[in-house]
Amino acid sequence: MMKKLRWTMEGQSFWDLDVSTPRTLDGSASPVPTDLQLLPLGLSRGVRLSRAKQIDFMQQFMAAPFVPSFTPSHGFSLQRVFSIPFSDSGSATLLGQFNVQKFVSSLKKSGFGEMGQSISSLLQGIGRHLRDRSLYAFGISSDILLTPDDALLISFDGYGDSDILRTKAVLHHKFLHHDLTMEALSPGLFVDKSGKYWDVPSSLVIDLGSADTDSGLSYHLSMHHNAGSPSQSGSEQTCMAPFCLLPGLSAKAAFALKKNLEIWRSNAKKLKRVQPYDIFLANPHVSLSGIIGAVATSYFGDISAGSAAEGSLQEFRGLYMQTSRIRSTVFADVFASISFSAQYGMFQRNFLDLTRFSGRFDFHSGSKFLSGAMLLIEDLSNSQHPRTESVKATLPNARFSFQQQIAGPVSFRADSGVAIDLSKAGWGSLQVEEPTFALEYALYALGSAKAIAWYSPKQREFMVELRFYEN
Numbered sequence: 001m002m003k004k005l006r007w008t009m010e011g012q013s014f015w016d017l018d019v020s021t022p023r024t025l026d027g028s029a030s031p032v033p034t035d036l037q038l039l040p041l042g043l044s045r046g047v048r049l050s051r052a053k054q055i056d057f058m059q060q061f062m063a064a065p066f067v068p069s070f071t072p073s074h075g076f077s078l079q080r081v082f083s084i085p086f087s088d089s090g091s092a093t094l095l096g097q098f099n100v101q102k103f104v105s106s107l108k109k110s111g112f113g114e115m116g117q118s119i120s121s122l123l124q125g126i127g128r129h130l131r132d133r134s135l136y137a138f139g140i141s142s143d144i145l146l147t148p149d150d151a152l153l154i155s156f157d158g159y160g161d162s163d164i165l166r167t168k169a170v171l172h173h174k175f176l177h178h179d180l181t182m183e184a185l186s187p188g189l190f191v192d193k194s195g196k197y198w199d200v201p202s203s204l205v206i207d208l209g210s211a212d213t214d215s216g217l218s219y220h221l222s223m224h225h226n227a228g229s230p231s232q233s234g235s236e237q238t239c240m241a242p243f244c245l246l247p248g249l250s251a252k253a254a255f256a257l258k259k260n261l262e263i264w265r266s267n268a269k270k271l272k273r274v275q276p277y278d279i280f281l282a283n284p285h286v287s288l289s290g291i292i293g294a295v296a297t298s299y300f301g302d303i304s305a306g307s308a309a310e311g312s313l314q315e316f317r318g319l320y321m322q323t324s325r326i327r328s329t330v331f332a333d334v335f336a337s338i339s340f341s342a343q344y345g346m347f348q349r350n351f352l353d354l355t356r357f358s359g360r361f362d363f364h365s366g367s368k369f370l371s372g373a374m375l376l377i378e379d380l381s382n383s384q385h386p387r388t389e390s391v392k393a394t395l396p397n398a399r400f401s402f403q404q405q406i407a408g409p410v411s412f413r414a415d416s417g418v419a420i421d422l423s424k425a426g427w428g429s430l431q432v433e434e435p436t437f438a439l440e441y442a443l444y445a446l447g448s449a450k451a452i453a454w455y456s457p458k459q460r461e462f463m464v465e466l467r468f469y470e471n
Helices: 051-061 102-107 119-129 304-317 366-381 388-394
Strands: 028-030 065-070 075-087 089-101 136-147 150-159 165-174 178-186 188-191 197-200 203-210 217-226 248-265 285-301 319-323 328-344 355-363 397-407 412-420 429-442 449-456 459-467
Touching: 051 065, 051 075, 051 089, 051 136, 051 459, 065 178, 089 102, 178 188, 188 203, 203 429, 328 366, 366 388
Parallel strands: 028 188
Antiparallel strands: 065 075, 065 459, 075 089, 089 136, 136 150, 150 165, 165 178, 178 203, 188 197, 203 217, 217 248, 248 285, 285 328, 319 328, 328 355, 355 397, 397 412, 412 429, 429 449, 449 459
16 A cells, blocks of 8 residues: 555554545545455554645645645546534534546537637636536535544535545544544445455444554454445456455454664754754654564354455465354464664754655564465475465565655655565566655644655555644
């Protein structure tokens, strides 16, 4: 995946966290909740400011009357928000989207601007095209702070070129050491590991997670219920839907232990009376972190889900159980991750005062790694050429991120996965997977906030959004 909301060093990559996409007015999609091949959520996020609130902030404080976005299906669009506060603890927003690219294309097709047209006929032509409902999309949402620990978000999104009405309700509750999230979607938009989007008619998720800690034990417990047959979003269905999206109920438990190791941290003094552009990027360092954990998922529902699960066992080496009496399937496995981060500069000066490189190596299936390692040892001990499958099973999923300050609060960032193509002769060749490029503008008056404009070449998606307190 690309276009996610946090960068590579964050150790929450094994939870099912949403990803950013301009395909919906809400600006997000959920990953397919499978643990046969956990998504490389190197840029993933948890709770965030709603899309409407982000655009409202950019309009009020960043002199941005319109916020652009681009998708292959809709082209270049502009968004604007109208906010309606109705109490001290809540507000409603109306988000409107205008498809600029489709509007310009329709004008060209109608022969707009040809010689001999009068001003009145030109204006009439523009007005006629502006009445095309397929150019517009509208969303109504409401953020309500029920109590200091409870927040409710309700949204309705409609699209002029589609009959789909997307509805969403999210309730967040903060316990002392846990966070509870309940989310209902109709239809729910999901994205699989290959980047395909899927619509599920009805989806309900309940998630209880331990509060974020820099190190130590963390865990998530979740239940996910789907109703209705999934379909590929925005295009004709070209393959079977992931079995995790079929009607039924799933329950997941994931536990992880994280340990940080600081190799070096600069003791140089910061510039006096000069605030860093981002307080989280003000300390040069070299550090490592490691995560080890386990995940177990139970599926209950249609027998087709069990059949699809059996077909996936060729790639699965963990604990697997299936019972036909109650139509249930259980998967369990261990995982591990190793991350590193290196930074030079304090992000205080106007030029070249921040260079940051980080990476992460994920082993999504410990049992698959061990079985591949055993086969690899067997091949080497018998003086045989290692089998491609055994080598591939021992290789981690690798992602890297590079950030460089350009001038003042502006920096460039690139994030990409790297894989070895074992089909090539010898030891194969390196391949860049799912790169994302971004320009960041640090809002240093807020301590740690940034406006980010990112582009994904693979998905051909572009989006501008806000992020707070992320490093």
